[in-house]
Amino acid sequence: MALSDADVQKQIKHMMAFIEQEANEKAEEIDAKAEEEFNLEKGRLVQHQRLKIMEYYERKEKQVELQKNIQSSNMLNQARLKALKFREDYVRDVLDEARRRLGQITKDVDSYKEVMKKLMVQGLLQLLENNVVIRIREKDQSVVNDILSAVTEEYKRISGKDVNLKVDSDTFLSAETCGGIDLLAQKGKIKINNTLESRLELIASQLVPEIRIALFGRNPNRKFND
Structure with missing residues (x-):
């Protein structure tokens, strides 16, 4: 029995609707997969940038800590040098005074x-x-x-x-x-x-080592006195 034009048109519409539905489902599937891949890539990029930022600030923090330690060490060394210079100057003053008193011997x-x-x-x-x-x-x-x-x-x-x-x-x-x-x-x-x-x-x-000890006491960090 031959199909009428109306039946043919109906089947065609049915097939078109099926194809359209399949296409929509496929498009939704592609969109979902693309969204998933986008989110994964976005998360990877965000994590990568977060790690880079963390590494950057860790390096900066280490640099700041290093500079602080260097500055602290320099200041400590300068303070020690000043203290040593003061002591040596004082010992030298004592010796200079001894030289001045040498002249008394000849009298x-x-x-x-x-x-x-x-x-x-x-x-x-x-x-x-x-x-x-x-x-x-x-x-x-x-x-x-x-x-x-x-x-x-x-x-x-x-x-x-x-x-x-x-x-x-x-x-x-x-x-x-x-x-x-x-x-x-x-x-x-x-x-x-x-x-x-x-x-x-x-x-x-x-006698300078003994003079230092007499004036300033023994240095607990000094192994040798000369």
Whole structure:
């Protein structure tokens, strides 16, 4: 039985409706999948950017912490250096005051003669030379002349040797020198500096650690005192 035009049109419409429904369902499925993929990609991108931001601020925080530590260390070192400089300046002031007081020794002639005698004998025992030139301050000539014989006797008693002493009458120690002598042998090739200042420097180099402890106490962090 042949279909009428109306039946054909009806079937065509039915097929078109079915195709349209299938297309709509497929479109909805595609939209849903696209939405899902979009959300996943968006979440991935957001998470990625969040991690980048977190890493950026972590680096910044570490940099700030590092700069703070460096600054703190620098300030601490500067404070330590200032404290050390203050201590060294104070110790130096103590030594300078000791130098100024050296001049007091020469005012007591008898005591100064005894000091000069010991300085000369000590220098001679270091040289152990037969001929020695003594260089002194110009104003100490009378003091030295008074003790020359006693010095040679003391030297011979200790060393068993004779020595010919000559006072340099052409060249003198600086007038600013507190006192003491220079001893020269072998035409000036050998020299012993036994001025009061040189003796003070020698003693100071040995006693500075003890002076520091006396003035500021022992440093608990210092392993060695020199």
